[in-house]
Amino acid sequence: MGVWGASLIALFTWWFATGAILYVIRRADRTGGNAYNVAVFMSVPVLALGVAAVIVSTPDTGMSGVYKGFFGALCIWGWVELSFLSGVITGPERTTCPKGAMGAARFWRAWDALAHHEILLLAGMAFVVVATSDAANQIALWTYAILFFARISAKLNLFFGVPRINFEFLPVPLQHLRSHLRQGPITAFFPISVTVLTFAVGCFAHLLMSSVTPVDAAGYALLTSLCALALLEHWFMVIPLPDAKLWRWMLPDITPAQTRMTAKED
Template identity: 60%
Template sequence: MSSPWIAALTALFAWWFSTGAILLVVRRSDRTGREAHAMSLVLAVPLLALGAAALIVTRESQSVAATYAGFAGALAIWGWIELSFLSGVVTGPDRRPAAPGLSGSDRFAAAWGTVAHHEVLLLGGLAGVVLLTTGAADDTALWTYAILFVARIAAKLNLFLGVPRINLEFVPSTLSHLKSHMRQGPVTLAFPVAVTLLTFATGCFAERLISAPDPASTVKFALLTAISALALLEHWFMVLPLPDARLWRWMLPAPRSRQD
């Protein structure tokens, strides 16, 4: 398990599987009703608890197993917060579609109102991970959450400002109003800034991987290189005509609108 290739493949599988699992839960709940979304979030609370527990248990350890546990713990915390958003339970105070003709600061304020509570929860999650990992022997969990946090904020800004490709296939009915706040069109300055930042991060982690002094460090930087590269790839999905939806479409039930 100390091979960098195994670690990178683990990160790839975790990214694919966790995304698919969340989409599956959301799609099944969407076919049942809003109450099912809330129940799915409640039933997933043990996942959040296990993620926090993984960070606590491995605080004093600097081993390959602890590195994997920290990575998995951060993903579990992140996954629960993502589920809270996609389920429509934690979004924002405004659930209305964008008013026609909005621009500039008015458009930004309207869009912010649709996701404000979730952004606060994301910050709370980051604060919680920082608290649980301060002084820890291994900081894989902190870096994992930080990469996902920065990448998600950058992605949301790009969807708001404009990108050529927007995949709306997996947007649940509880978030249908968000579609009106996204802009499909040429990229703005936000895209090259985000891509440059993620490319730089991937390169830095890869450089640390090459010079890693021990197995735990090798696994740590292999995981971080892979997850930052995947975050970079998700940004390129907004520009390049790649069939990324096929990665998960086959495992999801049809939307309710196709059945009823």
């Protein structure tokens, strides 16, 4: 598998995995009741597969090790994201943020709304760090680290303020999070975020161009592409592009009852 093949795999996986998670959550929105818990429980094998793939990838320095580490980290990450979007693992705060909340009070309310999810993400990071400690293959660690830090950056930008937020993809159990997000002009944190991500893309691209083996080239191609996609997701918060159309066509419509529930939350 060449460099372009690895890059296309990263692109397709980003698109397909995002769509698959949104599809499962949208179906749960339509069904209601215990559907969210069922979705998370039924996807536990994906988490187990990811954990196993990360572990078996660490001593494998061949091409198979690169893809096992990459997809293993993605499976762990995907399950954590599904558990969050389903509303099963979020935080102790499930109410809307008061309109007058400012500064530290607003930040800690937002933290309480996400605390359990953030702790779970950190636990996943700790597992990957321990699993890959002194390992010959570090692809799983770098994959999870890119996702981890890019997601923290994205959440902080949504909290501080960005012009574009796709509220239509916010599931029914997370409608209270709308009150914690700020749609408006960017803050100083946004240019810092995109500068750091751009620098990271450049570093991985340099390592890609300096690779001497096909295995190294494939690994750095995956990481460069993943980091570039994280950067693109940040720009989607600012540039008026119809990025939602990438997934909207594959999602079932919500029911009128759920539309009324969302409107009531507003």
